[in-house]
Amino acid sequence: MTLKKNDHLEFYRQMVLIRRVEERSAELYQQGKIGGFLHLYIGQEAVSTGLISVRRPEDRVITAYRDHGVAINVGIPAKQVLAELLGKETGISKGRGGSMHMADVSKNYWGGHAIVGAHLPIAAGMALGDQYQGNKGVTICMFGDGATNIGFFHEGVNLSKVWNLPVLWVCENNQYGMGTAVERASAVGEIHKKAEGYGIPHSRLDDGMDIMKVREASAAALEQVRSGKGPYFLEIVTYRFQGHSMGDPQRYRQKEEVTQWEKTDPIGIYNRYLVEQEIATKADLEKVEEAVEAEVKEAVEFAETSPDPALDTLFDYMYTDKEQNHG
Amino acid sequence: MAEINMRQAISDALWEEMERDEKVFIMGEEVGVWGGTYAVTKGFYDHFGAKRVKDTPIAEAAIVGAGIGAALVGLRPVAELMTINFAFVAMDHIVNEAPKLHTMFGGQMKVPLVIRTAGGGGRQLGATHSQTPDAIFAHFPGLKVVSPGTPADAKGLLKAAIRDDDPVLYIEHAAMYQVKGEVPTGDFTVPIGVSKVQREGSDVTIVSYCRGLQLSMLAAEQLAVEGISAEVVDLRSLRPLDMGPVIESFKKTNRAVVVEEGWPSYGVGAEVSTRLYEEAFDYADAPIKRVGQKEVPLPYNRELEQSALPQVADVIAAVKEVL
Ligand SMILES: Cc1ncc(C[n+]2csc(CCOP(=O)(O)OP(=O)(O)O)c2C)c(N)n1
Ligand SMILES: [Mg+2]
Numbered sequence: 204m205t206l207k208k209n210d211h212l213e214f215y216r217q218m219v220l221i222r223r224v225e226e227r228s229a230e231l232y233q234q235g236k237i238g239g240f241l242h243l244y245i246g247q248e249a250v251s252t253g254l255i256s257v258r259r260p261e262d263r264v265i266t267a268y269r270d271h272g273v274a275i276n277v278g279i280p281a282k283q284v285l286a287e288l289l290g291k292e293t294g295i296s297k298g299r300g301g302s303m304h305m306a307d308v309s310k311n312y313w314g315g316h317a318i319v320g321a322h323l324p325i326a327a328g329m330a331l332g333d334q335y336q337g338n339k340g341v342t343i344c345m346f347g348d349g350a351t352n353i354g355f356f357h358e359g360v361n362l363s364k365v366w367n368l369p370v371l372w373v374c375e376n377n378q379y380g381m382g383t384a385v386e387r388a389s390a391v392g393e394i395h396k397k398a399e400g401y402g403i404p405h406s407r408l409d410d411g412m413d414i415m416k417v418r419e420a421s422a423a424a425l426e427q428v429r430s431g432k433g434p435y436f437l438e439i440v441t442y443r444f445q446g447h448s449m450g451d452p453q454r455y456r457q458k459e460e461v462t463q464w465e466k467t468d469p470i471g472i473y474n475r476y477l478v479e480q481e482i483a484t485k486a487d488l489e490k491v492e493e494a495v496e497a498e499v500k501e502a503v504e505f506a507e508t509s510p511d512p513a514l515d516t517l518f519d520y521m522y523t524d525k526e527q528n529h530g
Numbered sequence: 531m532a533e534i535n536m537r538q539a540i541s542d543a544l545w546e547e548m549e550r551d552e553k554v555f556i557m558g559e560e561v562g563v564w565g566g567t568y569a570v571t572k573g574f575y576d577h578f579g580a581k582r583v584k585d586t587p588i589a590e591a592a593i594v595g596a597g598i599g600a601a602l603v604g605l606r607p608v609a610e611l612m613t614i615n616f617a618f619v620a621m622d623h624i625v626n627e628a629p630k631l632h633t634m635f636g637g638q639m640k641v642p643l644v645i646r647t648a649g650g651g652g653r654q655l656g657a658t659h660s661q662t663p664d665a666i667f668a669h670f671p672g673l674k675v676v677s678p679g680t681p682a683d684a685k686g687l688l689k690a691a692i693r694d695d696d697p698v699l700y701i702e703h704a705a706m707y708q709v710k711g712e713v714p715t716g717d718f719t720v721p722i723g724v725s726k727v728q729r730e731g732s733d734v735t736i737v738s739y740c741r742g743l744q745l746s747m748l749a750a751e752q753l754a755v756e757g758i759s760a761e762v763v764d765l766r767s768l769r770p771l772d773m774g775p776v777i778e779s780f781k782k783t784n785r786a787v788v789v790e791e792g793w794p795s796y797g798v799g800a801e802v803s804t805r806l807y808e809e810a811f812d813y814a815d816a817p818i819k820r821v822g823q824k825e826v827p828l829p830y831n832r833e834l835e836q837s838a839l840p841q842v843a844d845v846i847a848a849v850k851e852v853l
Binding site: 263294295296297298299300304306307308309313314315316318321323324325326327328329330331332333335336338342354355358359361362365366519520521522523524527 | 555581584586587589591592594595596597598599600601602603604605607619622623626627631632633634635636637638639640671672674694695696723770
């Protein structure tokens with residue numbers, strides 16, 4: 204698993220791309236061009252970038268509504284992410300999904316699910332489908348700390364052990380579910396210990412801001428599931444730098460707390476690591492950043508100039524049988 | 531043709547589909563070792579094995595949710611909910627996940643899932659275990675809802691549901707497993723979203739489905755003795771809803787009664803009668819009547835319970851009111 208310089212530059216590119224896409228999205232939201240809810244991934248880039256970097260194509264990925272980062276990590280072009288945010292026909296979900304519902308089945312990425320915890324039983328079912336059909340992959344299911352308090356979580360996680368399903372449960376503990384801190388909502392502070400109750404091996408990565416550590420923990424966890432030992436539960440501690448969604452006044456946390464965490468910016472940490480270890484030069488990284496800048500600019504242009512879905516396609520995709528798609 | 535009961539018809543459909551297609555499997559509480567709460571899957575576990583007849587924990591959201599997941603990745607699960615009263619704890623997955631995924635991701639995903647369940651009252655199980663909430667589920671575009679009233683339709687609709695690429699909620703009636711009827715031998719399907727005239731007549735149209743169909747057919751027989759000719763239209767599918775045969779019949783008889791076992795408020799009768807008014811108002815010679823369950827949580831006491839459930843006499847009385 205030795206990484207080449209190009210691998211590092213690619214991970215770095217993805218993290219910066221997520222950051223820039225999110226920043227531009229926030230602006231577009233402010234301009235009224237993006238509707239609905241918008242949950243930014245800023246601050247958590249190391250988690251999905253590290254995790255997805257060790258996944259194989261046959262491993263399925265499914266996550267919650269904070270899904271733009273994962274979308275980019277699995278390889279959905281930024282322009283299709285932005286077009287979806289703008290509700291365009293060229294969006295990855297053809298403008299039907301929006302921010303919270305992005306998927307690309309051709310990349311084995313199954314969304315983007317907006318009901319907290321509801322995708323956990325679905326993930327168990329996908330793993331069941333693979334087990335049943337003798338497929339090799341692992342289903343990687345990501346969810347927030349808040350999701351571990353809803354019944355779906357317990358039903359899905361229990362089932363995965365009862366049937367010994369190839370699932371990697373990844374709890375992205377960003378320490379808040381909206382405005383509720385973990386300890387105010389979860390009887391167990393160390394979330395990974397909930398897996399204990401279901402006989403599932405588990406661990407916690409305290410530093411989810413360092414992509415190299417995320418990679419290492421994720422690779423080990425994935426290996427465990429791949430070896431046929433059934434599900435594994437990995438908690439990764441991280442922090443979201445922005446509000447829960449746009450327009451969150453953030454009364455539930457202190458400015459200083461945010462400032463403190465911002466010192467552990469995952470992109471800064473990785474940047475310094477790459478330079479200090481002499482894996483890449485500052486100039487290399489700047490070149491990546493410039494390329495990302497250009498890509499995002501182009502992506503926004505693409506999204507803005509893309510057509511809206513035609514109004515007469517309203518009933519498309521309601522049923523698979525087109526004959527039945529009418530009001 | 532062979533005369534078999536509802537239980538056998540459903541069981542045969544499942545069995546034949548599992549024999550036909552390796553991707554079809556069943557999962558639910560007590561479907562395996564026990565043989566099915568209503569003995570529909572008796573013998574399946576021994577024949578098909580634990581891989582294809584999966585006993586699950588008592589976790590309805592996981593049953594439907596895992597069914598969705600397995601369907602997404604290429605299987606054709608038949609997820610069973612012991613009764614429709616337990617569907618409420620899986621509500622999100624039934625109405626808010628399964629019917630949404632195909633459309634919400636722009637056609638990328640398919641959910642060929644069947645959710646099999648049994649509803650209905652009349653067995654003195656009290657308010658929590660006796661409901662007919664079909665209309666709630668039929669409210670949601672993207673979901674298909676079918677509820678057969680004859681063994682032949684039970685078999686044909688279940689086969690169609692299993693072969694359908696969209697999520698289908700298949701609702702049986704827990705007090706109808708012994709009901710017998712002629713069922714074609716061999717493989718056949720009944721199309722989803724197609725209503726059927728089950729009895730021809732000329733004086734009045736009775737629209738119904740499932741247990742209501744049974745009541746309506748009995749009522750039509752008794753009415754015939756009195757010289758009243760009732761046409762009985764069986765909806766069979768609540769969504770997509772096929773109003774064609776209903777409207778055609780109404781244009782002929784100009785009078786209609788809609789019979790359902792559930793509460794009439796916001797129900798199937800409300801929907802059907804509104805559509806008749808919207809689409810065939812000029813043909814109405816009398817206000818359309820609804821027959822359904824009294825608007826109360828169903829009591830345990832046998833007499834009380836029966837007094838709340840729709841009876842053949844209620845259908846006859848309603849018909850006489852519209853004539
Ligand atoms: C069943 C359900 N209840 C409530 C909500 C509203 N809601 C959206 S996100 C959220 C917080 C979830 O927090 P967490 O799981 O920690 O994820 P994070 O937002 O931190 O990524 C809530 C309560 C919802 N979407 N679904
Ligand atoms: Mg959280």
